[in-house]
Amino acid sequence: MEPVVLGVLGLALLVALIVIRIPIAYAMILVGGGGTMLVNGAPLVLSQLKTLGWGVFSNYGLSVVPMFVLMGALASRTGLSQALFRGANAWLGWLRGGTAMAAIAGCAGFGAVCGSSLATASTMGKVALPELRRYEYSGALATGSLAAGGVLGILIPPSVVLIVYAIIVEANIVTMFAAAMIPGALAVLLFILTIAAYVAIRPEAGPRQSGVDAREWRAATLGMVPVAVIFGLVLGGIYGGLFNPTPAAAIGAALVWGYGAITRRLDRRAMSGALLETAGTTGMIYLILLGAELMKIFMSRIGLPQAAADWIAQSGMAPLAVLALLLLALIALGCLLDSLSMILLVIPFFWPVLVEINGGLYMPAEGAGFGMSTEDLKIWFGILALIVVELGLITPPVGMNVFVISALAKDTPMSDTFKGVLPFIAAELVRVAILFAFPAITLWLPKIMEGW
Numbered sequence: 001m002e003p004v005v006l007g008v009l010g011l012a013l014l015v016a017l018i019v020i021r022i023p024i025a026y027a028m029i030l031v032g033g034g035g036t037m038l039v040n041g042a043p044l045v046l047s048q049l050k051t052l053g054w055g056v057f058s059n060y061g062l063s064v065v066p067m068f069v070l071m072g073a074l075a076s077r078t079g080l081s082q083a084l085f086r087g088a089n090a091w092l093g094w095l096r097g098g099t100a101m102a103a104i105a106g107c108a109g110f111g112a113v114c115g116s117s118l119a120t121a122s123t124m125g126k127v128a129l130p131e132l133r134r135y136e137y138s139g140a141l142a143t144g145s146l147a148a149g150g151v152l153g154i155l156i157p158p159s160v161v162l163i164v165y166a167i168i169v170e171a172n173i174v175t176m177f178a179a180a181m182i183p184g185a186l187a188v189l190l191f192i193l194t195i196a197a198y199v200a201i202r203p204e205a206g207p208r209q210s211g212v213d214a215r216e217w218r219a220a221t222l223g224m225v226p227v228a229v230i231f232g233l234v235l236g237g238i239y240g241g242l243f244n245p246t247p248a249a250a251i252g253a254a255l256v257w258g259y260g261a262i263t264r265r266l267d268r269r270a271m272s273g274a275l276l277e278t279a280g281t282t283g284m285i286y287l288i289l290l291g292a293e294l295m296k297i298f299m300s301r302i303g304l305p306q307a308a309a310d311w312i313a314q315s316g317m318a319p320l321a322v323l324a325l326l327l328l329a330l331i332a333l334g335c336l337l338d339s340l341s342m343i344l345l346v347i348p349f350f351w352p353v354l355v356e357i358n359g360g361l362y363m364p365a366e367g368a369g370f371g372m373s374t375e376d377l378k379i380w381f382g383i384l385a386l387i388v389v390e391l392g393l394i395t396p397p398v399g400m401n402v403f404v405i406s407a408l409a410k411d412t413p414m415s416d417t418f419k420g421v422l423p424f425i426a427a428e429l430v431r432v433a434i435l436f437a438f439p440a441i442t443l444w445l446p447k448i449m450e451g452w
Helices: 003-019 024-040 042-057 060-075 080-092 098-114 117-134 139-150 160-169 173-201 214-223 225-239 245-262 268-302 304-315 319-334 339-357 374-392 400-408 414-437 439-450
Strands: none
Touching: 003 024, 003 268, 003 304, 024 042, 024 268, 024 339, 042 268, 060 098, 060 117, 060 160, 060 245, 060 268, 080 098, 080 117, 080 214, 080 225, 098 117, 098 139, 098 173, 098 225, 117 139, 117 400, 139 173, 139 400, 139 414, 160 173, 160 268, 160 339, 160 374, 173 225, 173 245, 173 374, 173 414, 173 439, 214 225, 225 245, 268 304, 268 339, 304 339, 319 339, 319 374, 319 414, 339 374, 374 414, 374 439, 400 414, 414 439
16 A cells, blocks of 8 residues: 555544544554554564653653643632632723623633633633623623633643644744734734624623722722732743743742632642642643654654645645645644644644745745745744634534533523624634734744844
8 A cells, every 4th residue: 555545544544533532642542553563563663662652751841731731720729710800890891791801801811820721711601601691691692702712721821732832843932922922912802802893783792781989990900910920920930031931830830829828719629639630631631742743653654744745845836825725624623623632633744744835944034935934934833723723612513612611501502602602713713814914923022032
């Protein structure tokens, strides 16, 4: 059998295994290991497995993952989400649709200390849904805004998925964090404008609430200070060169723990739950990384990425057209896979194709391909990829954030929640179009940091 055909069949088998609910880590290990055995024999795979696990797991860059996961697990148990929502609601609640806007702002703030979209959606949903019900928001707007707000956890630093992407393509994590700041802020702005447009068309969907008095406003605003301090110390320390991401994540986790201890919201049971959640999530991520490495070995040995790059080069397609097709493929795959699994599975396959059509790994900053250096391309593509991966969290039939919010809002049909996220999907597509057309928006802040 031709190696390329074997590779295509391997990918088809992988998708089939995922569809029948085989965990993606096991599916990738099975297809990657089994495929390499067919091509090069079992002794080679067994020989690689002696050192492959150590080679993957001993990567110092991966040590940042459990620290940020722990930071998010602790944050979800310390009441930071309630403080964020109360503060945002004090500022925005007087507007028509303001409570839904406050939920978006709260999701953005919580994503800055959590890094997980599902955790952001779940935690903020528990806090904001009762308030949205109390002010008689429509089920579609209430659940749709929370499901959409949850996706902000993927992109707004610190983000576990962004860290994993940086490790895969060997990008600087600090640079990727900087590149995500403006696109993340743009998402918050577009989501708030989407809610404003929604309630302008359907005023009854988001009633205006009365404002709070000055004393309550001050108290709610002061309640957001701990999050601002934690976020500022973690990212400010990273950008200021005081420490790299791994100790920054440890400091962030310690600060969240300290906040929980001071407020007496982090008892022994909550701490134990946070540690167990961190261990389970980190173990899952590491096992998926091992499976992705086996898949990468299999694909490189049969030459499928190179064959795809050669085929694209010979097709005469413009580089931007190729990038657009890859982004569309990510949107389609997002309907089947969760965000982390998709990044680990697809990026090792897509990235070499983009490097090849850009002129190779060491292409100068000006020239063929996308007209930018490989370093700039990995930043720009990474942000675009994570945004379209976000879409997978709110698009049918999977839409994990929709399922999370629907489990909390049992009185709202899931069909209404999917209707409620449609305007936010449109806003996300607008954001992709803006960043696709103007790469400088993504690259501006990293370029500024290079001069510091």
